Amino acid sequence: MIGAIVPAHDEEALIGRALKALQVAAEHPDLQGEEVRILVVLDSCGDRTGEVARAFGVQCLTVDARNVGFARAAGAKTLIEQGARWLAFTDADSVVAPCWFARQLALRSEAVCGVVEIDDWAGFTHEERAAYEGGYNDSDNHRHIHGANLGVSAIAYQQAGGFPNLCTREDVAFVDRLCALGMRIAWTNTVRVVTSARQDGRAPDGFSAHMGRLRSA
Numbered sequence: 384m385i386g387a388i389v390p391a392h393d394e395e396a397l398i399g400r401a402l403k404a405l406q407v408a409a410e411h412p413d414l415q416g417e418e419v420r421i422l423v424v425l426d427s428c429g430d431r432t433g434e435v436a437r438a439f440g441v442q443c444l445t446v447d448a449r450n451v452g453f454a455r456a457a458g459a460k461t462l463i464e465q466g467a468r469w470l471a472f473t474d475a476d477s478v479v480a481p482c483w484f485a486r487q488l489a490l491r492s493e494a495v496c497g498v499v500e501i502d503d504w505a506g507f508t509h510e511e512r513a514a515y516e517g518g519y520n521d522s523d524n525h526r527h528i529h530g531a532n533l534g535v536s537a538i539a540y541q542q543a544g545g546f547p548n549l550c551t552r553e554d555v556a557f558v559d560r561l562c563a564l565g566m567r568i569a570w571t572n573t574v575r576v577v578t579s580a581r582q583d584g585r586a587p588d589g590f591s592a593h594m595g596r597l598r599s600a
Contacts, residue, residue: 385414385484386462386537387421387471390454394475395431397579398423402439404478413485422462423475424454432475452553455530456546463537470540472554474531477578478502487534490569494539494561497532497574498525504580521572530554532576539566 387405391398402421409419421441425433427449436443446457459470471487473479477499480486487495498521504512520527533554535543543560546553561568 384462384466385409385417385419385469385471385488386459386465386467387419387473387484388424388455388458388462389421389473389475390424390426390451390458391428391432391436391475392426392449392451392454393428393430393432395435398432398475399435399439400478401473401475402436402441404481405473405483406439407481408479408483408485411482411485413482413489419484420462420465420467422458424458426450426454448548450548450550451530452546452549452556455553456548459540459545463541468537470535470537472530472533472535473576474578476581477531477576479532480575480577483574483576486571486574490571490574492569493536493566494558494568495534495574496525496528496558496568496570497534497576498527498572499529499532499576499578501580502577507580523571523573525570525572527570528555528558529576529578531578532574533558534574535561539564542566 389401405421423436423441423443425443425445427447433443444458444461446454448454455472471484543564546557549556
């Protein structure tokens with residue numbers, strides 16, 4: 384079984400499209416019918432995120448941590464206990480490609496770090512977009528780390544100790560641990576996710592904060 388973990392804090396406006404894309408990717412023929420179990424971790428939600436998620440028929444786990452590292456780890460623990468051999472992590476404001484799961488597994492690595500592309504540049508100037516794209520390496524052998532586009536075998540995840548309880552940069556800390564252990568990581572641009580360019584993100588120094596810094600540069 385393949386597990387997909389989506390941490391969510393007040394994401395009722397965006398999580399529907401994220402879950403729809405995951406369900407499409409779960410039906411990719413290259414998976415040969417293997418079950419994909421999607422788990423939304425509802426972290427301190429005060430809106431209709433849970434209602435929207437349950438309408439898609441996915442599994443939900445409620446926590447009250449307001450901490451994305453804790454939420455990712457709680458989701459991973461639940462799915463490993465349910466028998467997941469591979470864990471795929473994305474975010475509620477992101478849309479995975481139809482081949483997302485299939486491509487991760489095809490790379491035959493212990494972990495996969497993919498790339499993200501922005502869904503809508505409205506509100507940014509041409510110069511701000513150019514500054515972002517000039518600093519982003521959308522190619523194989525990049526070294527970007529995105530919690531919105533990360534896969535890892537359950538065995539490697541457990542050997543690395545899982546995600547730390549960090550409210551930001553938990554993905555970087557986790558991948559750093561994988562690297563320190565000598566895990567085989569595929570740094571690829573063939574595993575793709577489209578994400579929002581919002582600046583009011585959920586992690587205090589996450590991708591949204593990076594986008595916000597473009598406006599003040």
